[in-house]
Amino acid sequence: MNTNLNSPMPAARSWSSESWAAIAGAIGSTLLLARRLLSFRAGRPESLGRADFYAELASLKDQVHAGQLAILERLDANQRALLAALERHGDRINALETGLARVDERTRK
Numbered sequence: 001m002n003t004n005l006n007s008p009m010p011a012a013r014s015w016s017s018e019s020w021a022a023i024a025g026a027i028g029s030t031l032l033l034a035r036r037l038l039s040f041r042a043g044r045p046e047s048l049g050r051a052d053f054y055a056e057l058a059s060l061k062d063q064v065h066a067g068q069l070a071i072l073e074r075l076d077a078n079q080r081a082l083l084a085a086l087e088r089h090g091d092r093i094n095a096l097e098t099g100l101a102r103v104d105e106r107t108r109k
Helices: 017-038 050-108
Strands: none
Touching: none
C-alpha cells in the first residue's frame, strides 16, 4: 500500500468492445433461456373418438368425391368443345379438298 498522498490516482479501467459484446451476449442468452423456460406449454390435444374420426373421414371423402366429380364434368365439357371444333375443322378441310379437286380437274383439261 502506498502511503504517499501525492501519488497519482489509478485511471478508471476502460471496457473494450469485446467486453461489451460478451456482456450483451450473456444478457441475451439469459433472456432467451428464461423465455424458453417460462413460455406457455400447450397441453395434449383432446382425443378424438372413433365415431367422430369416422364422421370426419366420411366428410373428407365426400369433399374429395365432389371435387373429382367437378373435374370430370369440366373434362367432359372440354372434350365436347374439342370434338365440336374438330368436326368444324374437318368440314372445312373437306370443303377445301373438294374445291381443290375441282380446280385440279379444270386445270387438267
